[in-house]
Amino acid sequence: MTSSRPAESSGGSRASSPGLAVAAVARRLGVAPATLRTWDRRYGLGPSGRTAGSHRRYTPDDVARLLVMRRLTLEGVAPVDAARAAVEAGDAELEVATRSAPALPAVQVESDLDDEEPEEFAETFVGTLQAPEPGEESTPPPSGEPKEEPRGRARLRALPGGATGGDAPAVAGPRSATAAAPTSGRVSALVDAALAYSRTACDNLLVLGPDGDPATWWTDLVEPAWLRLSERTVLAGPGEMPEVVLATAALRALRHYTEEFERAMVEAGGPPANHPSRMRKIVLVFAAPDEVVPLSAHALAAALAAQGAMARIVTGPASTHRSVELVTMVRPTAVVLATTQNKPDLDVVHAVNESHPDLPIFVGLRADAAATDLPFGPTVQRVRSFTGLLHEVLAVIKAR
Structure with missing residues (x-):
């Protein structure tokens, strides 16, 4: 597909921030820098800004298009179709993508090789990344540019199997570290974490606080993620089952919630x-x-x-x-x-x-x-x- 993109808007909050280096954008999206370079090379979703020293930088519009791309791929859309939608996204859609970016699974790809695309790699989930709050600066730290992670090749994890239904609408749900994220984003992040066999990421996404509602937690988060996983054909290794990772984390969250609820009830004088x-x-x-x-x-x-x-x-x-x-x-x-x-x-x-x-x-x-x-x-x-x-x-x- 073409590498050209619509001209950047001269106004709006997205155009007011300085450009970002690939490492900073990778951390924002929760992907490896190598993934961003691949999207640039294949789909034209690369940095369009330049510094005085001719270093390429991602503009706010570039980041917004990448957020659209990342959200669609997490929801099972083919990368080429997701890239096309990101390139063709208008200003209104980019504003929405910037404001409502969900908590995304953060993946660090490490390699000991110096090749452009090494054959050996290891992926590690390091939690989830939340979109900055309104007004929060998305510029690199004043001390200098963040160091880029080593490059690596993406791993084929799963193939979407059949049509998947839409996520439940975002409603008030359990209180957790990612409660402010839209429900659809949390579902996508949970599926992605389970496919990466990340117990820590699943635990973080499934936190059910003492003021949470297990019914809402189930209907808006766990059940949609569970059904999505059941529709995927996964290329797993020995001892790897995404469903078991998700189920174990969900059962652990329910057990902890019930124990805390019962303890609070007794302390309040209940039977x-x-x-x-x-x-x-x-x-x-x-x-x-x-x-x-x-x-x-x-x-x-x-x-x-x-x-x-x-x-x-x-x-x-x-x-x-x-x-x-x-x-x-x-x-x-x-x-x-x-x-x-x-x-x-x-x-x-x-x-x-x-x-x-x-x-x-x-x-x-x-x-x-x-x-x-x-x-x-x-x-x-x-x-x-x-x-x-x-x-x-x-x-x-x-x-x-």
């Missing part, structure tokens, strides 16, 4: 988790038999805990006979089947309904086709969304 007043209204949450990691079940249990309810997740092998035994022994207020599958196995639902016809059973099913397999009865209810599932269960708990 502990094993108090009879809470155990009498316990909810049993089942996962679908073929669920690799029942993340939605754990998220629902944490969301119920945030409302003062008690929930326990049935993990491990659970035949229909064993499931009925558990229900009989625990005597829950309600039973829930939480899953991200479109057509889960519903044998447990049928068995529990037959043995306990008066027990409220809620099944989270988005696909209408799977709903026809549910047992017919007044106590079995199909719910389409996670939020709806949470509200229905809470309504039953409050009514008892």
Whole structure:
């Protein structure tokens, strides 16, 4: 594609800042300098400004186009298409890209070779980069230009597999280090961190503070990232599974949140988790038999805990006979089947309904086709969304 770009605007906040060197822009975007050089060579997304010494520098418009390019590639758009969109972006789109740049995964590419494009390299995730706050200077430190990272070649991590749905709209979510970033940016950053097998980056992005909402955290961040990963074909090495990295970080965040919430409740004079007043209204949450990691079940249990309810997740092998035994022994207020599958196995639902016809059973099913397999009865209810599932269960708990 052509290397020409629209002429820079003579006004606006983007045109008022001095030019930046490749190392400073690389840090801003969370990519290696070698990546920026590749984008310059292949797509014409290079520095258009020059200093008095004829050194090329990235202007604010150049950086804004690179932000568009980076956001689109994180969302799975092919680099050539993302570059075309960045080159053709107008002033209004560039302003939006500059103001709303999300927290991006920061990757450092290291090599011991001096070749222009070495064959050996190592990539390390070093956290996430946040866009500067309004009015914050994006110039290099006064002491001098930042030292450029060693060059390296990008690693093929994953191939997008099939169309992916859009992210949930940005709404108020859990308080964390990156809470100010748009939800779509956090989802893209989380997927990218999982594909790089970075536990630290996933932990940072999944922080669920004491004032956070597990339901919002799940629906706006974790579930979209989980579904995106499930649609990717990954070239992984031995012992590498992006889904496991994401799931482990998510479960760790939920466990920490629930422990802190329970501790605060007891310190405030509330009953502990094993108090009879809470155990009498316990909810049993089942996962679908073929669920690799029942993340939605754990998220629902944490969301119920945030409302003062008690929930326990049935993990491990659970035949229909064993499931009925558990229900009989625990005597829950309600039973829930939480899953991200479109057509889960519903044998447990049928068995529990037959043995306990008066027990409220809620099944989270988005696909209408799977709903026809549910047992017919007044106590079995199909719910389409996670939020709806949470509200229905809470309504039953409050009514008892």
